[in-house]
Amino acid sequence: MATQKLKSLAYIGTFGISAFITGTYFERKFSPQHNLKNPQDSPIFSTVFAATAVSPVPSETNVGRISQIMKYGFPGLDNVRSFDNFVLSYDKRNRVAHWVFEHITPECCKPNDQVDRALSEFTPDESIHPFFRSLNSDYYKSGYDRGHLAAAGNHRVTQKMVNQTFLLSNMAPQVGVGFNRDSWNRLERYVRRLTRTFKNVYCCTGPLYLPRKEANGKNYVKYEVIGANHVAVPTHFFKVVVCETKDGQFEMESYVMPNQVISDDTPLTSFMVPPETIERAAGLLFFDNIARSKFSKINHKKN
Numbered sequence: 001m002a003t004q005k006l007k008s009l010a011y012i013g014t015f016g017i018s019a020f021i022t023g024t025y026f027e028r029k030f031s032p033q034h035n036l037k038n039p040q041d042s043p044i045f046s047t048v049f050a051a052t053a054v055s056p057v058p059s060e061t062n063v064g065r066i067s068q069i070m071k072y073g074f075p076g077l078d079n080v081r082s083f084d085n086f087v088l089s090y091d092k093r094n095r096v097a098h099w100v101f102e103h104i105t106p107e108c109c110k111p112n113d114q115v116d117r118a119l120s121e122f123t124p125d126e127s128i129h130p131f132f133r134s135l136n137s138d139y140y141k142s143g144y145d146r147g148h149l150a151a152a153g154n155h156r157v158t159q160k161m162v163n164q165t166f167l168l169s170n171m172a173p174q175v176g177v178g179f180n181r182d183s184w185n186r187l188e189r190y191v192r193r194l195t196r197t198f199k200n201v202y203c204c205t206g207p208l209y210l211p212r213k214e215a216n217g218k219n220y221v222k223y224e225v226i227g228a229n230h231v232a233v234p235t236h237f238f239k240v241v242v243c244e245t246k247d248g249q250f251e252m253e254s255y256v257m258p259n260q261v262i263s264d265d266t267p268l269t270s271f272m273v274p275p276e277t278i279e280r281a282a283g284l285l286f287f288d289n290i291a292r293s294k295f296s297k298i299n300h301k302k303n
């Protein structure tokens with residue numbers, strides 16, 4: 001039966017994103033033909049600039065880098081903050097970012113003796129109003145990791161870049177063992193490895209707070225909050241990745257993982273969901289500046 005298949009195939013199905021999944025998705029994902037083990041397969045700069053509060057780098061350099069990172073569109077415009085090598089939109093109510101955006105290149109990821117993440121410290125982001133800022137004390141004894149949204153390993157060019165990924169505005173409460181330190185990390189490493197094939201990899205990462213059906217048959221969004229600042233614990237996290245091919249085509253991959261212990265042998269492809277599903281759930285539009293017809297592949301499938 002379909003229910004049976006759903007249970008065995010996808011974590012996602014069991015954790016509530018199904019509410020957002022269109023018929024098309026079910027068709028695609030759970031049709032017998034689809035084998036998971038063997039997948040076939042602007043004007044906004046003023047806003048960004050004004051929001052730049054952290055790095056006193058020469059503004060021209062920074063604006064150039066930001067326009068590169070955000071070349072294919074901002075997913076949303078709420079409290080956008082730019083750092084040396086990534087851009088973030090901050091959700092003041094949940095005290096976690098809405099999204100972070102990275103442009104990942106081979107140069108950003110290659111080992112560099114000049115930087116050491118062990119020298120970085122988790123630091124409250126002073127550019128955020130104290131009412132909305134998360135603190136280390138919020139995470140202390142919460143049982144959750146301070147999980148990077150923009151991964152430290154994607155920013156190895158300077159120590160300052162790595163340091164900026166340790167700002168608490170780039171953190172979200174993540175289950176440690178089995179998620180942040182395991183399967184989520186596996187996904188981050190996979191995205192990093194894409195730079196071996198593609199010169200330009202764009203990655204948008206963020207939290208989701210997805211509804212679940214309760215015993216009375218109604219859907220509720222329920223999530224824990226931690227610490228004195230009530231930092232929201234996302235139910236899921238997403239990554240939408242776009243790779244630019246040499247001939248100017250684009251390939252997109254989009255993933256949703258539940259913020260739970262995930263078995264290490266669960267293939268990453270089983271977390272793929274259509275980008276539209278994430279857009280609806282997150283209230284964001286990804287890579288809006290690229291016509292969807294320009295994507296030669298979406299989630300390994302010919303578009």
Ligand SMILES: *[C@@H]1O[C@H](CO)[C@@H](O)[C@H](O)[C@H]1NC(C)=O
Binds near residue numbers: 159163
């Ligand atoms: C990185 O962070 C550490 C720890 O806060 C600090 O000692 C160091 O000076 C920072 N380095 C740079 C280049 O910002």
